Each structure stands twice: as structure tokens, then as C-alpha cells.
Amino acid sequence: MGTDLKPAIDGRHARRARSRIAVIDAVFALVRNGKIPLTVEGLAEHAGVSVSSVFRNFDGLDDMQRQAFDVFRERYSKLFDPVAPSTSPRRQRVTQHVKSRLELLEAAGPILQIARHRALDYQPISEGVARSRSQLSDQTRSHFSTEAAQLTPAEASNLIAVIDALTSPEAYDVLRAAHGRSDRQIAQSWTRSIEAILTGWPGIEPDVDTGKESMA
Numbered sequence: 001m002g003t004d005l006k007p008a009i010d011g012r013h014a015r016r017a018r019s020r021i022a023v024i025d026a027v028f029a030l031v032r033n034g035k036i037p038l039t040v041e042g043l044a045e046h047a048g049v050s051v052s053s054v055f056r057n058f059d060g061l062d063d064m065q066r067q068a069f070d071v072f073r074e075r076y077s078k079l080f081d082p083v084a085p086s087t088s089p090r091r092q093r094v095t096q097h098v099k100s101r102l103e104l105l106e107a108a109g110p111i112l113q114i115a116r117h118r119a120l121d122y123q124p125i126s127e128g129v130a131r132s133r134s135q136l137s138d139q140t141r142s143h144f145s146t147e148a149a150q151l152t153p154a155e156a157s158n159l160i161a162v163i164d165a166l167t168s169p170e171a172y173d174v175l176r177a178a179h180g181r182s183d184r185q186i187a188q189s190w191t192r193s194i195e196a197i198l199t200g201w202p203g204i205e206p207d208v209d210t211g212k213e214s215m216a
Contacts (some may be wrong), residue, residue, distance in 0.1 A: 024068045026098060032110050038064075069115045072108055080104070084143055096143070098187050106168060106183070140163050148160060149199070151203050155202075159204075
């Protein structure tokens with residue numbers, strides 16, 4: 001009898017797992033398309049499952065959003081990694097840093113925005129947001145470690161904090177929503193700003209490669 005029951009139990013678990021992922025995918029799709037606030041009914045319809053199925057997989061919208069944010073961090077973890085070796089020319093590192101931030105925000109900006117809002121009153125999402133911010137800070141520190149190494153620890157922390165804040169999801173939202181900037185305009189502004197910061201920061205030596213290009 002146990003042998004007969006095992007395939008049925010495994011089948012139910014597989015269906016439940018598929019249903020859970022379908023709902024989480026629906027969260028991503030609806031948020032990306034601006035269909036917020038989310039409702040259980042809307043998610044169930046988009047996922048092609050019943051409302052009761054949603055409640056079997058999640059303990060309400062808070063738990064659903066937390067799990068969706070966890071899945072997001074797993075799926076997009078590579079976008080939080082450093083993309084430019086610290087030995088690359090400064091101009092290349094600046095360009096790659098800006099490009100990687102815009103790729104992350106294009107892929108998951110709305111999810112990050114929702115997570116920040118929910119972090120205000122839901123501790124599990126607040127912890128996830130804090131981890132994501134820490135990863136982005138580590139990415140910035142890796143990209144500009146060459147410049148940071150030329151400074152005192154305090155000044156290096158200030159430098160990384162300024163660049164990280166300048167290219168943060170929050171800054172992106174302000175530029176898009178309040179100032180109507182396109183991604184191309186944001187990329188230009190961020191690139192120019194970072195280059196100006198690094199060029200004008202006391203204690204940072206001029207970039208050798210940039211200097212050669214300017215003299216050519």
C-alpha cells in the first residue's frame with residue numbers, strides 16, 4: 001500500500017511546486033507591468049490556478065511577496081556580482097559598473113521597488129532588502145578597489161558610499177519618475193558623474209590609461 005501511495009504523494013508535491021512557481025512568476029509579471037497593488041484573485045488568474053491553491057502555497061500576500069523576493073535574488077544573483085576586474089582601465093570599470101546596474105534595474109527594478117516598500121513593515125523582506133543592498137555595495141567596492149586602495153579607510157568608505165548611492169535603485173527611481181530620464185540619459189549622467197568624482201577626489205591618482213588616451 002505504501003508503494004502505491006508514494007507516486008500519488010510525489011505527484012501532489014510536484015503539482016504544488018509547479019503551482020507555487022506559477023504564482024511567483026505571476027508576481028514578477030504583474031509587478032513588471034505595473035499591475036499593483038497585487039491581489040490574490042489577480043495572481044491566481046494570471047498563474048492559471050485557483051485562489052485556494054494560492055493559499056495552500058502561501059500564508060497570505062506578505063509570505064508570497066517574501067518568497068517571490070527570495071526567488072528573485074536566486075534568479076538574478078549574477079547581476080549583483082562584480083563584472084569588471086579591478087585591474088581594468090578606470091573608464092572601462094566605470095562603464096561596466098553603470099551597465100550592470102542598469103541591467104539589474106531593467107530586469108527587476110519594479111520587484112526591488114515593491115520590496116523596499118514592504119520592508120518598512122515586514123521584517124523578513126526588510127532583511128532581504130538589506131542583503132541586496134550589501135551585495136550592491138560589495139559590487140561597487142570591487143569595481144573601484146584600485147581607487148579606494150589609494151585612500152585612508154575612512155575616505156575609501158566615503159568614496160564607495162557616494163558611488164553606490166549615486167547608482168542605487170532609489171536614485172534610479174528618482175531620475176525616472178521625478179525627472180523623466182531615459183535609461184540612456186541615466187547611463188550618460190552616471191558615467192560622467194562617477195568619472196568626475198574619481199578625477200576630483202583628493203588622493204586618487206590620475207588614471208594612466210585615460211591620460212594616454214587624452215594625449216593621443
